[in-house]
Amino acid sequence: MKFAVIVFPGSNCDIDMYHAVKDELGEEAEYVMSDATSLEEYDAVLLPGGFSFGDYLRTGAIARFSPIMNEVVKAAEIGKPILGVCNGFQVLLEAGLLPGAMRRNESLKFICRPVELQVKNNETMFSSAYKKDEVIHIPIAHGEGNYYCDEQTLATLKANNQIVFTYYSTNPNGSIENIAGIVNARGNILGMMPHPERAVDPLLGSADGLKLFKSMVKQWRESYAVNT
């Protein structure tokens, strides 16, 4: 399985993402610059964390107009898995590929520490290797992870089981309903604030993030086997 790791000016978790896929998962990964105009040769797209274009105006607001984002939309339309982590999640929200928006953390502080997450939906292509309601340890590192959406959108998210991860025991940033990660209605776009790519080896303090990438590979292999 071949993963594209998108690199925006300011991305700084791209190398962690690449390492997670290449060295820990044992799959193929390549960096793709934000001004590239094709993602055809890739099976999945990873939008890494960090920053993008200085995050002027709002986080991800300028990145969403990068040429590569047209290709991300096309890849999403044909059902390829798209994973946006941290700034990647913010870009997906700004692009309208996921509903809602990010606000500054309630505490106004940048928070960088491991948190507990609960897997609310283990029936997505990103979470099938987890057990339902399993509590996992994944680090967060953000100043704007305070997820917001209106009540109607929240009701839709709940009705469609689109909330995949929630903060467990404490809510670090004030996000509504403790939301840490959501998928689109079709289920092939996941946005999450915590960094699974930073939790892929016990040496890093946790290997709980690896199952997320393994879920993606498993789904891809199964659909590939069916199609050939």
Next chain:
Amino acid sequence: MLKVKVYVTLRESVLDPQGTAVKKSLQMMGHHSVEDVRIGKYMELTFADDAANLDTLVKEMCDKLLANPVIEDYRYEIEEVVVQ
């Protein structure tokens, strides 16, 4: 020359943690009459006098980039600037 002044603010239904912190600070200074503080952004865009469809243009810019309609409201004023 035309100057467009754009004001972007968080929607009233959206909690403004920065505004809340500033309000508390003002109240601690003794300004107890302050009931609420909302922090927003102010932008100035400059156009040539003969810019066509300025209203449509500015609205599009606000809807797509300058503001995020999910959490923010915007308003703008168009001013003629006389160059001396």
